[in-house]
Amino acid sequence: MSPAVPAGAMRVLFVVSHSPGNWSSMVPLGWALRAFGHEVRVVCAPAQSEPVSRTGLTPVPVLEAEREDVMLRAVNCVQAQRGQWRFAEPPPHPETGVPLASADAFDAMGWYQQNWPRLAELSRRGSDAAVEFARWWRPQLVVHDLMSVEGPLIGKVLDVPALLHLWGPVAPHDGAGQGGPNPFLPIDFSQAFARHGLADLSADTYEHMINPCPPAVSAPVPVHHHPVRHVPYNGSGAMPPWRPEARDGAARPRVGVVWSTSATETFGPVSFAVPKVVEALAGLDVDVVLTLTPGDRQRVDELPPHMLALENVPLHLLLPECDVIVHHGGAGCTMTALAAGTPQLILPNGWDQELMSERVAGAGAALAVHNATADAADVRSAVTRLLGDDGHRAAAARLRREMEDLPDPVALVAALEELAAGAPLVAN
The missing domain is CATH 3.40.50.2000 (Glycogen Phosphorylase B;)
Structure with a gap:
């Protein structure tokens, strides 16, 4: 049995990946939903629990994964071995962060092969915990960032609308059809989609997107599209006396x-x-x-x-x-x-x-x-x-x-209420 909520309130589940920079653009929408009396929970990794709490939203720290800096350095090492590294100095070692002596001093693909079982197990535990929480809490909507596997997974498993909230002018379809892995898709290490009887995660998985970009710089968004004004959230801080004397x-x-x-x-x-x-x-x-x-x-x-x-x-x-x-x-x-x-x-x-x-x-x-x-x-x-x-x-x-000129997050709340109620979403 899921927890009770006030009459007329939606349950909206945010699912975020492992860096605040990936999900900070979602925060004002969370504020707007809360201001209208809706319940918001944020599924995240334990390392993101404190940053999420600082926003005033409620974290659910159940995800597990390798540290983001380790994974990104591993990607850079692969690019260096493929001749796609543009800096004069080789990239850092994924685990130590110390620059390599040369691009071929580290077997990046071998590292992936050796660590894949561990990465898959971390991903499996995290995605299973996220789905378990979602089945208990029963959200009516899911909102997630570009690098989240669990957000679209929960939407498919529970058959509720899942909306990809873009963080800027880049989208999954930017990397589709170019050969090789799509760099703008998260890696489903544990094959969670297949384990739940779903088609593999791809650019076609996404049915709804929230797009905060002005049209002149927007990524291609060939799905149901919610434009929204970008309200900057860069963390908290006091107004500084920053101007030097002229x-x-x-x-x-x-x-x-x-x-x-x-x-x-x-x-x-x-x-x-x-x-x-x-x-x-x-x-x-x-x-x-x-x-x-x-x-x-x-x-x-x-x-x-x-x-x-x-x-x-x-x-x-x-x-x-x-x-x-x-x-x-x-x-x-x-x-x-x-x-x-x-x-x-x-x-x-x-x-x-x-x-x-x-x-x-x-x-x-x-x-x-x-x-x-x-x-x-x-x-x-x-x-x-x-x-x-x-x-x-x-x-x-x-x-x-x-x-x-784009609708602000408050205006978007009404559209999300209609979507949760089953109203058709018109593509823009």
Whole structure:
């Protein structure tokens, strides 16, 4: 018997993968559902229990899996052995995080073969626990992120609508039909879909998607489609006194610099771009604000007077006050900058960062240079172009307006109520 809920309230099960960056775009929808009196639970791994709790939502920490950084480093090692690694320094060892002596110094495929039984067992325990909880709690809707196996699985097993909440301009269909594994699908290590008598997980598994992207940069979404305005959630934090004093009392352009610790951990020290960005901006007549973790701050030398380093500042407090933002191409940075209407210089490392940066640059709101090839001169030139070109500012403002015209999460709640009640969902 499932627990009672107030009359008229839905049970909505969020299912999230193993990094806050994957599911942070879902948080405002959780808030909106709770504000309307609906019950929300978040199935997650124990490592995500505390981050989920900080959002004010209720975690159900039953998932099991290998650490995300280990899995991502293993992917990078496979790419290096296939000649698809673009950095001069080999990738880090999956387990130690220490850069390899050479691309062939580690047998990445052998590592997968050796560890597959363990990875499958972890996945089996997690997916079985998630399905068991869902059968007890009996959600009427499931909302999950792009790297969640258990979200679409629960939807199929319980025969309730499951909605993939995209985190940015990338979707499963981006990787379909290209040969080899689809990089925008999670790996079903334990063959959970087959164990439940279902067709294998593929891009065709997804029937409903929540898309927070403005149309000009959206990924292809050839399924039932719920557009929603992206409301940035970058964690909690106080409003900082972040603005450096303008020299001579004159207002100068402000450039924000954001880098991801997880990107450095998975791509290695060679990918840490902040020192070359500082070198690039040192001679420009701009104010620079860097937001870094304490560990990354220690890796940066003393800054010039016109630069200020802050630790762990939520991006939505920083970006609206910047004329340009320089970042690594993660979905959180990209989408928060789009919401702020801030032109972007994106230095992607790999994975979805490359595709998202191409789409935002193609819409005119960014310049993109791969981090592996960009030097300080490239960064300086690109920032100068962004500051001096009205076209990039106009494009960024246009995308911000497109995003503001999308239904907000509160409006989406009514559509989800209809979907849960069995009303047909019209594809947009």
